[in-house]
Amino acid sequence: MSLANAVSPLTPPKTGLRLQKQFSWARAREAGVRAVLLGCASLSLLTTLAIVYMFLTEAVYSVTPGTTAFFQEVSLWNFLADTEWSPQFADKHFGILPLLCGTFVIAGIGSLIGLPIGLAAAIYLSEYAKPKFRRMMKPVLEVLAGIPSVVYGYFALVFVTPYALRPIFQSLLGIDVDIFNAMSAGVVLGVMIIPTVCSLSEDALRAVPRGLREAGYALGSTKYDVSLKVVVPAAFSGIVASFLLAISRAIGETMAVCIAAGQMPRLSLNPFRSMETMTAYMVGASLGDTPAGTIEYKSLYAVGFTLFLITLGMNILANWVMNRFREVYE
Amino acid sequence: MSVPTKLQEPHLARRHRIDKAFEWVCCGSTWFGVVVLGMLLLSVGWKALTWPPSKAKLPSSPVATVEATSSSAPLSTRFFSSYDSRKPREAGILAAIWGSLWLIVLVALFSVPIGVGSAVYLEEYANDGRLKRIIQVNLSNLAGVPSIVYALLGMTAFVKMFGFFTKDEGKSLVINLLFTTVDVPLPFDRTLISGALTLTLLVLPTVIVASQEALRAVPSSIRTASYALGATQWQTIRYQVIPAAMPGIMTGVILALSRAMGEAAPLMLIGALTYVAYTPGDITSVSDIFKNPHGLLDAPFDKFTALPLQIYQWINHPRAEYGHLAAAGIMVLLTILLLMNTVAIVIRHKFQKCTRW
Numbered sequence: 001m002s003l004a005n006a007v008s009p010l011t012p013p014k015t016g017l018r019l020q021k022q023f024s025w026a027r028a029r030e031a032g033v034r035a036v037l038l039g040c041a042s043l044s045l046l047t048t049l050a051i052v053y054m055f056l057t058e059a060v061y062s063v064t065p066g067t068t069a070f071f072q073e074v075s076l077w078n079f080l081a082d083t084e085w086s087p088q089f090a091d092k093h094f095g096i097l098p099l100l101c102g103t104f105v106i107a108g109i110g111s112l113i114g115l116p117i118g119l120a121a122a123i124y125l126s127e128y129a130k131p132k133f134r135r136m137m138k139p140v141l142e143v144l145a146g147i148p149s150v151v152y153g154y155f156a157l158v159f160v161t162p163y164a165l166r167p168i169f170q171s172l173l174g175i176d177v178d179i180f181n182a183m184s185a186g187v188v189l190g191v192m193i194i195p196t197v198c199s200l201s202e203d204a205l206r207a208v209p210r211g212l213r214e215a216g217y218a219l220g221s222t223k224y225d226v227s228l229k230v231v232v233p234a235a236f237s238g239i240v241a242s243f244l245l246a247i248s249r250a251i252g253e254t255m256a257v258c259i260a261a262g263q264m265p266r267l268s269l270n271p272f273r274s275m276e277t278m279t280a281y282m283v284g285a286s287l288g289d290t291p292a293g294t295i296e297y298k299s300l301y302a303v304g305f306t307l308f309l310i311t312l313g314m315n316i317l318a319n320w321v322m323n324r325f326r327e328v329y330e
Numbered sequence: 331m332s333v334p335t336k337l338q339e340p341h342l343a344r345r346h347r348i349d350k351a352f353e354w355v356c357c358g359s360t361w362f363g364v365v366v367l368g369m370l371l372l373s374v375g376w377k378a379l380t381w382p383p384s385k386a387k388l389p390s391s392p393v394a395t396v397e398a399t400s401s402s403a404p405l406s407t408r409f410f411s412s413y414d415s416r417k418p419r420e421a422g423i424l425a426a427i428w429g430s431l432w433l434i435v436l437v438a439l440f441s442v443p444i445g446v447g448s449a450v451y452l453e454e455y456a457n458d459g460r461l462k463r464i465i466q467v468n469l470s471n472l473a474g475v476p477s478i479v480y481a482l483l484g485m486t487a488f489v490k491m492f493g494f495f496t497k498d499e500g501k502s503l504v505i506n507l508l509f510t511t512v513d514v515p516l517p518f519d520r521t522l523i524s525g526a527l528t529l530t531l532l533v534l535p536t537v538i539v540a541s542q543e544a545l546r547a548v549p550s551s552i553r554t555a556s557y558a559l560g561a562t563q564w565q566t567i568r569y570q571v572i573p574a575a576m577p578g579i580m581t582g583v584i585l586a587l588s589r590a591m592g593e594a595a596p597l598m599l600i601g602a603l604t605y606v607a608y609t610p611g612d613i614t615s616v617s618d619i620f621k622n623p624h625g626l627l628d629a630p631f632d633k634f635t636a637l638p639l640q641i642y643q644w645i646n647h648p649r650a651e652y653g654h655l656a657a658a659g660i661m662v663l664l665t666i667l668l669l670m671n672t673v674a675i676v677i678r679h680k681f682q683k684c685t686r687w
Contacts, residue, residue: 026562033564034455040447041456041465044538047531048468051479054486117359124356137360139675144363146585146671148592150638151370151660154645158653159373191366198363222349245474252476254595255638259645279478279595286481286599292490304482308475315474319467 055308058301070298079302085265085276087285087296094299096306098265102182102275103307106257107250109186109271110193114250115243117190118197125198126205127227138199145195152192153259156184160260169272180262180274188256193246200245204238205231237325244318248311254279278307371664377657378405381419382650404651404658414606414640418651423659426640428609429522430591430666432629433636436526437533437590442583444530445537446572449579452538453545454567473535481599484528488518489600512627520601522610523630528596533586540582544575577681584674588667594638606635637663 062069071079074094082095121141125134161177161184169175169183177183208231216226232239262274263284276284285300381404412422448465456462486492504512518524548571556566572579610629613619619626635643637659644656 030562030564034451037447037451037455040444041451043444044448044465044469044472044534047472047483047534050487051475051483054483054492057492058486117362120356120359121363124353124360128353128356129360137364139671140364140367142675143668143671144367146588146592146667147367147370148594148638148663148667150592150594150641150645151374151664154641154656154660155370155373157645158377158657159369163373191363194363222345224349224352225345227352248474249476252478254476254478255598255642258595259642279476282478282482283595283598286485286601300482304479308479311474311476311479312471315471319470 051308055301055305058298059305067293070295070302073295073298074302083267085281087299092295094295094302096278096303098267099276099278099281099303100306101267101269102261102265103251103277103279105269105271105275106182106185106189106261106277107247109183110189110250111243111247113187113190114193114246115197118194118242118246119201119239121194121198122201122205123227123232126202127223127231141195141198144191145199149192149253149255150259152188152256153185156188156256156260160184160187165272175272177272178262178274180260180264182261182271182273182275185257185260185275186271188260189250189253192253192256193250196246196249197242200242201235201239204235204242207238208234237322240325241318241322244314244321248314248318251314252279252307252311254283258283278303282307374657374660374664377654378661380404381654404654405661409655409658410662413608414635414643418649418655421644421652421655423637423640423662424614425606425609426635426637426659427662428614429606429634429636430638432522432610432634433526433529434587434591436522436630437529438583438587440526440530441533441537441586445534445583445586446541446579448534448538449541449545450567450572453542454563454571469535469538473539477532477593478595478599480528480532481596483531484524484596485599485601488524488527489520491518512631514631518631520633521631522634524600525597525634525636526630528600529590529593532593532596533590536586536589537583540586541575541579544578544582545571547578548574577677581674581678581681584670584677588670588674591670592638592663592667594636594642597636597639598642606633608632610634637666 057063057069059070062072079094079096081097082093083097084093084095085098086093125137129137157179161179161181164187165181165183166177170177212230212234213226216230221229257277258280261277261280263276263280264274265276265281266273268275281303282300285296291297408420409422410427411424412420413425414423415421452462452465456465504514518527552570552574553566556570557563561569610632613622613625613629641656641659641663644652644659647653
């Protein structure tokens, strides 16, 4: 019986042979419970399989007779190299580049704002702040993380663009700022990833043993020296992993970007114009109630697949960095 | 800390200045989030409590004055008791509130047993073998999958059920519950249950990981003591380990549910973004449940809208009044989320104080 053979030290001690061979309802119930729980646990595997199955059948190769998948109609080369994305028009183009460009410009602005601020806040909380301040600040950051992305989108639209970006860039510098623009989306995205970066980096910083810091102080270092030259390098793998996870979140972020940056696929680097990200396209296409089976509908899956591969790659990279470059202290 | 003596260390004063500057930069970064949060709340709150300056201030239009007198601010009692409307001053969030409430209840019903079950299996039953490692890696990857991908999955798996059922037949599965029957449409189409199942998939990794941490924090002496008294493994888990881990599990579940509550993108792709002027199961108050108990069974298969969706719809509306309605909706949503977060924090705080193993 597998229950009695389990090697974990926490399982009940192996009972006598006579008992093992006997059938008892209690034993059957134990096995039943175990099977049900295993079923629960394997549901997450099933979810992954379903995601992969969905993308493969809808985007790569259709298994249902009489239907075709996205890449059976649009060649991979067109998808990757065409510089125009216009599935709604009569002259359809399916070049992912404008969407990728929008995604990376906005995520890039967000990272430029969110990563340094998040890391600095993590350094402050772990190295400088008094425990009381830390205890007070942690829930605030959690609240910041808990604000829905729709709300951030609204904030970008009614506050960031008219009261922060336009006065600075349009009135002072004379750059035209659209109502929907990549900059405002990037700014709120930066705010959104601060809690992720801060709490993950702080965990990494706090895991650095006290001895290293004290050795630094003993050599006459200031807190600045110890923080930046001892603690941050020692926690480097954790910090990089937190950065990667935050960027991957920024790339997958949907509603805020969709509301703030608009839905105009554009291959440009001007952050003051409207841009469309992959996620915003998916939301926009679903709003029009696209009928199933059309190429527009299938393009949802192609874009989703691209997004899935990019974020999955970044998450795997983050885990790899975390494990590969982790400094182990005793 | 140290007395700067110029002879020994000429750069000491500069190094201390750098140190101070760095501290200020880091402190400023920490406060940055708070400042943004404050600005966000202020700007949304201000919008929620005022109507936009009306362009037509002429007394000649009696309709405008009637509308203006009907409510003084977007956020008022009327806001909670009326459906969305083409007249912005009469629109409310009744359907959205009930939709969100149903969603949360259904997501909790699905995700708590499955999530806690998975966590119990991984922590209490599974050996440190390959299966556990695969599930664990898979979980951490699933947690990083963007919500829009779950939305696609929900659309494919629940709304359309991979195309296994053709929509035209209007097939439905009639489940006989002895005393009554439930009509389950197949595929689920754009109903509450599709939304709830999609959100369940979305929050499951979070719930599982939080529950795992809570279970891991229960000391093994509790388990061995229970075994020593002759309890089976399941009895030990059921009566000792899970109750001990309950506060941690609850905290994780509430935080996950509050995430589900604010999520709009998955519901959007499922196609819940429509004009809905009824509540699921026609239940608009608690007394309706007693009048029409069958509504409880019908509700999961009704079309619905939810708070974040309603807010998005109003944000996207070209008329300025709807922007203020969106702000009012956001205030309601944030209040609910803040309450849920507070409950989670209080539970955790109490747990940290009371329990000493």
